[in-house]
Amino acid sequence: MPKTSARLLSLLSLLQARRDWPGALLAERLDVSPRTVRRDVDRLRELGYPIAASKGPDGGYRLGAGSELPPLLFDDDQAVALTLALQLAGTSGAGLEEAAQRALHTIRQVLPARLRHRVDTVRVTAVPQPEARVRVERGVLVALSAAVHAREELRFDYLHPRREGPPRRVQPHHLITWGGRWYLVAWDLDRADWRTFRADRIAPRTPTGPRFAPREVPGGDVARFVTEKFRGAQGWPCRGEVVLHRPAEEVAEFLSDDLVEPLDEGRCRLLAGSWSWSGLAAAIARFGVDFEVVGPPELRAAVADLGRRCVAAIDQPPAASPPAADVPSRRAPKS
Template sequence: MPKTSARLLELLSLLQARRDWPGALLADRLAVSPRTVRRDVDRLRELGYPIAATKGPDGGYRLGAGSELPPLLFDDDQAVALAVALQTAATTGAGIEEAATRALNTVRQVMPARLRHRVDALRVTAVERQGPWPSPQVDPQVLVTLSAAVHARETLRFDYAGADPAAPPRRTQPHHLVTWGGRWYLVAWDLDRDDWRTFRVDRISPRVPTGPRFTPRDLPGGDVAAFIAHRFSGAAGARDWPCRGEVILHRPAAVVSGFAGDAVVEELGPDRCRLVMGAWSWPGLAALIGRFDADIEVIGPTELQAAFAHLARRFARAAQLADPQTS
C-alpha cells in the first residue's frame, strides 16, 4: 500500500477513536508535519468524510456526522464483532432480524477481500431461548423513540397495554432501556406513583410529542444492571432474601460459582466449597442447592435442614410411585 494511503487510513482511524484531536498531536502520532496533516484532512474531505476544524490555541480536527455514509474503516477485531452482533440480532427481540441480515450483506460488500473472507468463515446460529413464555417482539421504532427520550432527558407519556383502558397515559421520566430474559424493559421514574417502575417495551405505545426536560434522579444503587437484577429477583438487594442458608458442597468452588448467581462461594479445598445462598422459601432454597448435584453438609439454619428432610420425603414418595417399567 502506498505510504500516503496508509497514512490516510491511520489518520481516519485516529479521528474515529476520539472526538477532538489537536493538530499538533495528530502530527506527532503520524510522524509528519502539521502541514501534511492539513493536506491529508483535505483528501479525506474529498472522499466524503465530514471533518471539521476546531479553533483555539492549538487548533484541531473533529470527525462529524455527514448526510451520506462514506467508506467505512474496520480493523480485524471490529469486523468480527460486527459479524457476530448482526448474526445474533435474532435473539434481541428487537424485530430487526431482516434489517440485520441486509446490513451484514451491505457491509460485507465494501470490506476488503481479507476481511470479507474472515467474516464469511464466521457463521453463528442464533437460537432464541425457549421457555414457558415466548419472547415478544418489539417495534424497532418504539425502541428508537424511547431511546431518544432517555438521551434527551424528556418526560415521556405512553399508553400501557394490560392496564385499565380508561386510565390516563403513564407519565414518566425515562432513564434506561434494558434487556432481561429476552424481553425489553424501560426503567423510569413514574411521576404519578412517585416511584421507580419497569415497563415492558412491547406493551408501550408512546404519545407524542414528548414533555419537558428533567434532571435525572439517582437510580437506587447507582447501577442499572444491579437494579434490574434485584427488582426481578423480588429483593431490594443481594442479601435481602427472606430465607438464607449456609452449606458445604463437595464440589470445586470454580464449578459452583459459575452457576451461583448472587450467592457467596468460598473455596475450602480442591473439591469443597462453602455456599451462602438465598431464596423466597426454605424448600425452594433446598431445591436450588440440590441442583449442584453434590454431597451437602448443612451448616444452618435449622429451617434449611427441615426443608431438605421435607424434599427428601417428597422425592422418595415420587420414586416409589414411579412405574417400574420406566424405572
C-alpha cells in the same frame, strides 16, 4: 515505524473511536512524532476525510461527519463484532431480522477481501427465547429511546390485558432487555415511585412533556435494580454467605447474579440467594467442595438439616424395587 499505508489506517481507526484526539496523544499511540501525525492528517484530508484541527498547546483533531465521508474503516475485531451483533439481532424481539440481514449483506460488500473471508466464517444460529415471540414495534423502541436520550417526560397508554387505566406519565430513564423482552425503567410521576413497563404494551402519546433532571435508580445500578425488582422488592427472600474451597473464577462460571469474591488461590466468598433456606443450602452443596457457613443462622440450620437427611438416606437399607406392572400387549390378535 509502521509503513505509511498501515499507519494511515491506524490513524483513521483512532479518529473514528472517539470525538476529539489531542495531537500528542495520537503521536504516542502511533509511536510517531507530532509532525508525522500532521502529515498523515493532511493525507487523509486529500482522500476526502473531513478532519478538523484545533491549534494551541492542547490542540488536536476531530473526524467530521457528513454526506461526503468515505466508507468507514473496520479492523478485524470490529468486523467480527458487527457480524455477530447483526446475526443476533433477530433474538432482540424488535422485528429486525430482515433489516439485520440486509445490513450484513451491505457491509460485507464494502469490506476488503481478507476481512470478507473472515466475516464469512462467522456463522451463528440465533434461537430466540420463548419470551421473544412478543414483538415490539420499531417505532415504539425509537420513541422510548428518544425520550430517554432527551430526558423528556413521556405520556403513554399502557395496554395491560387485565386492566385499563388512564394514560401514564413518567420520566423515562433506561430502556433495557430482560429474558428476551424490552422494558422501560421510569419514575412514575403519579405514583411517585420507580416502575418497569413492558415495551410491547406501551402506546406512546405525542408530544412528549418537559425536560427533567435525571434521577439515580435505587442502589445506583440499573441492572441490579431490575434483577431485584423482578424477584420482589427485597430480592431473594433468603440470602446467605459462605466460604467455598474452590477458586473464584471456577465458581463464577456457574453463577448468574450471585456475588463471588476471591480470598486466595483456592478459596472464595460467595453471597447467594434462593426462595428457601433448604434450596439455598442445596445450591451451595452442588459445588461439591468443602465450605464454611458465615451466616445467617437460618442458613446454618438448613445446611445441618440437609446433612442429616443425606446421612439418613445412606444409612437406610435399600428399598426393594416394586414389581413391574403387567402391561397389556398391543399386538393385534391373530385371525
